[in-house]
Every structure is written in structure tokens, then in C-alpha cells.
């Protein structure tokens with residue numbers, strides 16, 4: 001079997017997705033997600049202009065060799081654009097291999113280690129009543145673990161907090177705006193640090209001690225601020241505190257760790273295992289947050305999780321709606337197979353997105369399952385996709401109240 005064609009497809013059913021389709025002379029087709037939110041066309045070009053022709057004639061079964069060929073062969077290593085492009089190739093080849101085997105992909109990764117993957121959803125509200133409504137809505141949808149993001153007094157816009165929806169609408173927070181430039185959000189870390197513990201106290205009082213609660217700091221704190229927040233949240237027994245400091249500085253987590261027993265999760269903007277070396281070997285985190293789509297695919301993610309397992313660190317794969325259903329399916333096959341699974345982020349895609357991507361994964365009683373279709377279990381409807389042309393979108397920028405650019 002050889003690869004005969006590699007096509008890059010861009011569609012925007014409510015948001016932009018880049019998908020790689022690899023076709024073989026046996027007629028098998030594999031899909032990979034190459035979506036890099038806000039920089040989509042850079043990855044599309046990388047694949048179209050620099051990778052697609054290299055794949056023609058290759059044996060699609062040689063996944064490890066193809067991965068190394070693209071990673072080492074480019075000379076310029078790592079980076080989100082490169083690693084998203086390699087991820088798309090890797091996932092598409094795993095899709096083909098599993099289809100050739102007539103098995104769902106998780107069987108090739110060692111088979112199921114559990115009946116399903118515990119998922120967490122995103123609840124949010126500017127005030128406690130709307131936050132409580134959002135939590136109740138997620139519980140009714142079947143979620144058994146919930147991320148809590150709240151408004152902060154004095155700030156008009158806050159990361160992760162949806163505008164209060166009209167009756168019957170979803171509480172989704174969608175940061176990417178379709179406009180010619182990024183929108184600006186505001187930030188005040190001291191106001192945030194004062195407010196967040198009161199929110200978790202109220203949520204625990206209302207919903208009890210058992211519900212796993214998560215929170216995302218979205219890279220905004222200094223190490224000592226993060227340590228302070230982790231310590232303040234200890235009475236509320238968080239499942240994790242995510243991205244408490246900007247992740248480039250791995251050593252920062254030593255300081256945070258010294259001061260708090262709140263579990264720490266990090267890594268959604270990392271793109272290789274090397275970004276975790278200090279964090280894992282010094283046991284400075286509890287959960288690895290990488291996305292399959294942004295970390296080079298299934299091949300390196302399996303190695304990364306096996307490395308983390310030696311230090312009792314678990315998975316928490318990144319899964320917002322800018323991870324396409326192809327990327328989500330790839331995550332679910334890993335979730336089911338690896339031993340050190342922790343939790344899976346899961347936001348539901350829009351109906352328009354699910355018209356383009358026909359999925360076979362399921363969400364039942366709080367657990368996701370990739371389904372039993374051979375391969376990833378996702379089909380891409382090109383005719384429907386063509387109805388949604390690319391629409392430029394940017395993630396917001398973040399400024400302190402005095403106008404200083406801050407981490408978003």
C-alpha cells in the first residue's frame with residue numbers, strides 16, 4: 001500500500017478547521033486535524049506547500065519513520081505550526097492503519113483500559129446565579145466533572161466566561177472572533193485572586209463536596225501569585241488548577257509546588273515532550289494537558305504519557321471546540337488505551353461542525369467513548385464543508401487596566 005494523494009481542506013462551520021486527508025492506492029482514506037486556532041492558514045500552507053508531495057509514494061504503515069522523517073527532516077524543529085502539521089499526518093496514518101486492520105484505533109494502542117473516559121465541561125457565569133445555572137445545565141447534560149470560570153468584579157470581560165445566554169441557548173464561551181484584528185479583554189490579577197476563592201466556596205456550598213471541580217488560570221499569574229491561589233483553594237478540593245503560570249518557565253512550578261497541594265495541570269500550548277522534561281522528572285505537575293493536534297499526533301503523545309506514568313502523572317488532554325472532531329476522536333482512542341488516564345476536556349461541537357464531521361464517539365453518563373468503527377471513526381463530508389468557506393478569526397489579546405499587554 002502506498003499514499004497516492006494528500007489533500008488539505010479548510011472549512012468554517014461556525015469556526016475554522018484544517019483537515020488533512022490522506023488517500024492510498026488501496027482506496028483507504030485517513031484524516032488528521034491540523035487546526036491551529038487563529039493561525040489556521042499557516043498550517044494549511046505548511047502541509048500543502050512543504051509536506052503533501054513528500055507523502056506521495058510512502059508506505060502509510062511506516063508511521064514512526066514518517067514522523068521522524070518530517071520532524072528531523074525539516075531541520076527546524078518544534079513550534080506549533082510544524083507540530084500541528086506533523087500531528088495531522090500522524091493521526092491520518094493511524095486512521096489508515098486501523099482501517100486496514102479493521103479495528104477501532106484504540107485496539108492498536110493496546111486495547112481498552114477502561115469502559116470510557118471521564119469528561120469535564122466548561123461552566124461559567126459573570127455572577128453566581130448564572131454560574132449556578134450553567135453548572136446545573138452541565139449536570140443535566142450528564143457531565144460528572146466541571147470546570148468553573150467566573151466573572152471578576154470590576155472587569156467587563158473575563159477569560160472563559162460566556163455572556164449570559166437567552167433561554168435555551170448554550171453557555172459556551174467562544175473566544176475566537178471573526179474580525180480583522182483580535183478583540184481586547186481586561187485583566188486585574190489582584191481582583192481575581194480576591195474573588196476566586198469566594199466563588200469556589202459558594203459552589204461547594206451549593207453543589208456539595210463530591211463533584212470534581214476544575215479551574216483554569218490561563219497563564220496569568222506570577223509563581224508567587226499562583227502559589228497563593230493554590231493554597232487559598234485547598235479547602236475546596238479542586239481536581240486541578242490549570243495553567244497557573246506562563247508555561248515557558250518550567251522552573252516556576254517549583255515555587256508553586258512548594259506552597260500548595262492543589263493538583264496542577266499544564267501544557268495545552270506545549271508542542272513536544274521536551275517542554276515537560278523538568279515538570280515530569282521533578283514531579284512538579286499532576287496532569288499533562290497537551291492536545292494530540294498540537295503535539296505531533298498520537299505517536300509522540302503515547303510516548304509522553306508513558307514517560308509521565310513513571311512519575312504517577314496522568315493525562316488531561318486538551319479538548320476545546322477548536323480541536324476538530326478528528327482531533328477529539330484521536331484523543332479518545334488514547335484516553336481509552338493508556339493506563340494513566342486522568343480526565344478529558346470536552347466541549348460539544350456546534351451542529352454545523354457535526355454536519356461536516358460525522359462522528360461515532362459517544363458521551364454517556366459523563367463518559368466519552370470513541371466507538372467501534374474501524375479507524376478513528378470520523379468521516380468528513382466535503383460537500384457540506386464547501387458550504388462554509390474560511391473566515392479569518394483571532395483569539396483575543398489581554399490588557400491590564402493601565403493598558404499593559406498581559407498573557408491571554
Ligand SMILES: [Mg+2]
Pocket residue numbers: 216218242243268
Ligand atoms: Mg486551558
